[in-house]
Amino acid sequence: MENSVRIKIGLASCGIAAGGLDVLEKVENFLKEHDVDAQLDHTGCIGMCYAEVLMEIEDDEFGSTMYGYLNAADIDDILNAHFVEKKPLTEHIVFSDKLGGKEKEILDYQTRIVLRNCGVIDPESIDEYIERSGYEALQKVLKDMSPVDVIEEIKESGLRGRGGAGFPTGLKWQSAYNNYADKKYVICNADEGDPGAFMDRSVLEGDPHSVLEGMLIAAYAIGADTGYIYCRAEYPLAVKRLRIAIEKAKEKGFLGSNIMGSDFNFDLTVYEGAGAFVCGEETALMCSIEGKRGMPTLRPPYPAESGLWGKPTNINNVETYSNVAWIIRNGAKKYAEFGTEKSKGTKVFALTGKIKNGGLVEVPMGMTLRDVIYKVGGGIIEDRKFKAVQLGGPSGGCIPESLLDTPVDYDSLTKTGAIMGSGGMVVMDDTTCMVDMARFFLNFTQDESCGKCTFCRIGTKRMLEILNRITQGKGEQGDIEILEDLSHKIIKGSLCGLGQTAPNPVLTTIKYFRDEYEAHINDKTCPAGVCKDLIKYLIIEDKCIGCGACKRACPVDAITGEKKEIYTINQDICTKCGACMTACKFDAVKKL
Amino acid sequence: MLESDFDKIDAVLHEFEGRKGSLIPILQKTQAQLGFLSKEAMEYISGKTKIPVSEIYGVATFYTQFRMHPIGKNIIRICHGTACHVADATKISEALYEELKVEPGGTTKNLKFTVEEVACLGCCSLAPVIMINDKAYGRLTPSKIKDILAQY
Numbered sequence: 001m002e003n004s005v006r007i008k009i010g011l012a013s014c015g016i017a018a019g020g021l022d023v024l025e026k027v028e029n030f031l032k033e034h035d036v037d038a039q040l041d042h043t044g045c046i047g048m049c050y051a052e053v054l055m056e057i058e059d060d061e062f063g064s065t066m067y068g069y070l071n072a073a074d075i076d077d078i079l080n081a082h083f084v085e086k087k088p089l090t091e092h093i094v095f096s097d098k099l100g101g102k103e104k105e106i107l108d109y110q111t112r113i114v115l116r117n118c119g120v121i122d123p124e125s126i127d128e129y130i131e132r133s134g135y136e137a138l139q140k141v142l143k144d145m146s147p148v149d150v151i152e153e154i155k156e157s158g159l160r161g162r163g164g165a166g167f168p169t170g171l172k173w174q175s176a177y178n179n180y181a182d183k184k185y186v187i188c189n190a191d192e193g194d195p196g197a198f199m200d201r202s203v204l205e206g207d208p209h210s211v212l213e214g215m216l217i218a219a220y221a222i223g224a225d226t227g228y229i230y231c232r233a234e235y236p237l238a239v240k241r242l243r244i245a246i247e248k249a250k251e252k253g254f255l256g257s258n259i260m261g262s263d264f265n266f267d268l269t270v271y272e273g274a275g276a277f278v279c280g281e282e283t284a285l286m287c288s289i290e291g292k293r294g295m296p297t298l299r300p301p302y303p304a305e306s307g308l309w310g311k312p313t314n315i316n317n318v319e320t321y322s323n324v325a326w327i328i329r330n331g332a333k334k335y336a337e338f339g340t341e342k343s344k345g346t347k348v349f350a351l352t353g354k355i356k357n358g359g360l361v362e363v364p365m366g367m368t369l370r371d372v373i374y375k376v377g378g379g380i381i382e383d384r385k386f387k388a389v390q391l392g393g394p395s396g397g398c399i400p401e402s403l404l405d406t407p408v409d410y411d412s413l414t415k416t417g418a419i420m421g422s423g424g425m426v427v428m429d430d431t432t433c434m435v436d437m438a439r440f441f442l443n444f445t446q447d448e449s450c451g452k453c454t455f456c457r458i459g460t461k462r463m464l465e466i467l468n469r470i471t472q473g474k475g476e477q478g479d480i481e482i483l484e485d486l487s488h489k490i491i492k493g494s495l496c497g498l499g500q501t502a503p504n505p506v507l508t509t510i511k512y513f514r515d516e517y518e519a520h521i522n523d524k525t526c527p528a529g530v531c532k533d534l535i536k537y538l539i540i541e542d543k544c545i546g547c548g549a550c551k552r553a554c555p556v557d558a559i560t561g562e563k564k565e566i567y568t569i570n571q572d573i574c575t576k577c578g579a580c581m582t583a584c585k586f587d588a589v590k591k592l
Numbered sequence: 593m594l595e596s597d598f599d600k601i602d603a604v605l606h607e608f609e610g611r612k613g614s615l616i617p618i619l620q621k622t623q624a625q626l627g628f629l630s631k632e633a634m635e636y637i638s639g640k641t642k643i644p645v646s647e648i649y650g651v652a653t654f655y656t657q658f659r660m661h662p663i664g665k666n667i668i669r670i671c672h673g674t675a676c677h678v679a680d681a682t683k684i685s686e687a688l689y690e691e692l693k694v695e696p697g698g699t700t701k702n703l704k705f706t707v708e709e710v711a712c713l714g715c716c717s718l719a720p721v722i723m724i725n726d727k728a729y730g731r732l733t734p735s736k737i738k739d740i741l742a743q744y
Binding site: 017018393578 | 612613614615616617619620647650651654655656657658672673674675676677678679683686690710711712713714715716717718719721726727728729730731734
């Protein structure tokens with residue numbers, strides 16, 4: 001018999017990193033000691049990463065209650081209050097059905113299609129996925145729809161590729177379908193390489209079957225019988241859960257031969273990437289599956305004509321596939337109700353940086369950046385001043401405050417010089433230096449360039465050198481112009497998306513924050529106080545009470561002075577680590 | 593290489609026999625067994641699979657996952673993704689290098705730790721983050737580093 005009490009603990013990578021396993025152990029012990037009859041489950045990412053560790057209790061008495069910001073030490077008190085005294089500790093509640101909770105509205109702003117099961121089901125249980133209408137779409141497709149019907153449905157839904165560029169998914173499937181061949185492949189791009197993005201990881205860890213079902217439907221539509229999921233090796237938990245999902249799907253007969261009694265066959269393998277950002281590019285990814293160096297090739301021919309081992313191949317990313325089953329089940333029209341004219345549906349963002357409620361959010365397309373950041377994200381940490389939001393990782397750009405009312409859709413974001421990208425959204429406040437940010441991304445792309453195209457290989461290197469000089473206070477007149485010139489040449493002279501978009505972070509920061517570049521070059525100052533060579537720490541004599549906390553904190557003995565006297569920092573020894581500033585309780589250390 | 597190391601590679605090769613495009617998984621499994629890819633190991637794989645050793649070396653050096661040198665017992669990955677960068681991950685790296693007396697990418701003298709900087713571990717909301725083996729540590733400050741290392 002089903003237990004009427006159910007406890008779910010969020011155990012995706014971030015939940016585990018925040019101490020989820022310790023919480024789990026405490027809960028297990030409590031249930032045993034107090035003889036509470038409850039079903040204890042693991043679930044995937046609940047999305048409110050800022051409030052990890054999260055635990056949801058479902059019972060008759062209080063409905064659903066989500067406890068957050070947990071650590072193992074609180075568990076006994078919380079469970080005791082909930083189950084024994086029947087007076088839940090409201091200060092630990094994030095939101096609940098009956099007990100209020102301060103953060104319910106964060107979820108109210110969201111529309112969960114891709115994340116429909118994340119944090120709800122146990123990702124290792126296929127039955128829980130099936131219970132929530134899982135594999136119904138596959139059944140519908142196999143029974144009642146021809147491949148052409150499926151493709152038309154996806155076209156009508158307006159779904160566009162969620163990997164970044166936003167190519168219409170239905171058209172992609174159509175062209176793979178049109179190319180006749182004895183063998184075709186379906187690939188899922190799960191090589192989520194953008195630093196600052198974890199949407200795909202969360203879906204794979206929290207709801208792997210939705211990706212499998214999407215791939216199965218794509219395979220049926222284009223006529224493929226073999227599939228690969230190319231997943232980053234840096235995501236060990238995602239790989240593990242995918243393998244479990246594939247095993248279980250095979251046992252149920254959703255994978256293999258004569259699926260659900262039809263003549264449709266499909267086999268699926270997880271392929272672990274070996275760490276190369278460029279493999280997120282589809283032609284490079286296929287080279288990698290073939291066992292070669294992951295270097296992009298010229299398109300055309302597109303993968304739909306000649307892809308993996310020269311055969312027609314359809315390749316989409318994780319988020320795209322996990323939309324598919326929902327669309328088939330609920331209909332294209334229903335899906336197209338969400339979003340704008342040209343960007344339908346929802347988009348998942350990994351909201352991070354200087355934001356209060358960082359985590360995974362799914363919003364309808366067309367919501368403004370301001371609403372995503374202030375309503376869903378709760379605004380800036382410590383209510384500091386918003387400076388920019390970075391979208392699209394190393395291929396994207398920084399959007400300033402003046403453009404915060406830009407709606408989240410492919411075309412509007414491209415107009416700003418940034419891109420939708422795969423969904424990384426990093427919020428920055430006035431303590432972030434935009435030149436340093438540009439340097440950070442260039443450092444990344446320069447390192448990850450595969451080296452095939454000269455402009456990408458050498459151009460990014462030269463740009464990085466210039467940016468390094470500027471942040472070290474050795475910038476020269478004309479540097480900005482050289483950066484712009486190199487940028488345009490790299491965009492024109494590179495074969496794949498990596499090179500063509502690598503200059504975006506530099507171009508957008510020059511466009512919107514040119515004054516910061518000029519301050520670094522002309523005045524040799526870093527307005528945000530980040531670039532080490534351009535700042536120094538000083539002790540304000542009026543405020544120093546001579547406690548010596550700064551001296552004790554200094555790792556390089558750069559601070560001299562005696563108790564009850566004013567301390568001084570020796571600038572020649574100081575490494576500008578800022579430890580003194582953190583240690584001082586009297587605000588007597590300032591950064592210039 | 594030891595006799596038993598060759599046996600381990602043989603077992604890996606056997607698993608992928610007849611499957612096309614298996615070079616990367618073969619190298620991954622070999623590395624998992626032996627800790628790193630030695631010149632000898634790559635030459636042995638080349639001899640058995642008839643893939644030129646130049647191609648194997650080319651693949652092995654292209655991907656960041658593959659190592660050509662012995663590594664420490666524990667691998668520390670310091671996340672330098674965007675969110676961690678904004679959250680001052682550099683200070684975490686510096687504290688680690690200072691504590692362990694190693695260079696970026698280096699291994700401690702007692703072969704206990706190898707420290708690598710990686711692009712993103714995907715735990716952005718817990719930034720800054722490091723991962724030791726398969727365990728992630730989030731919301732770090734430089735002062736927490738010592739205690740964490742002491743657990744290993």
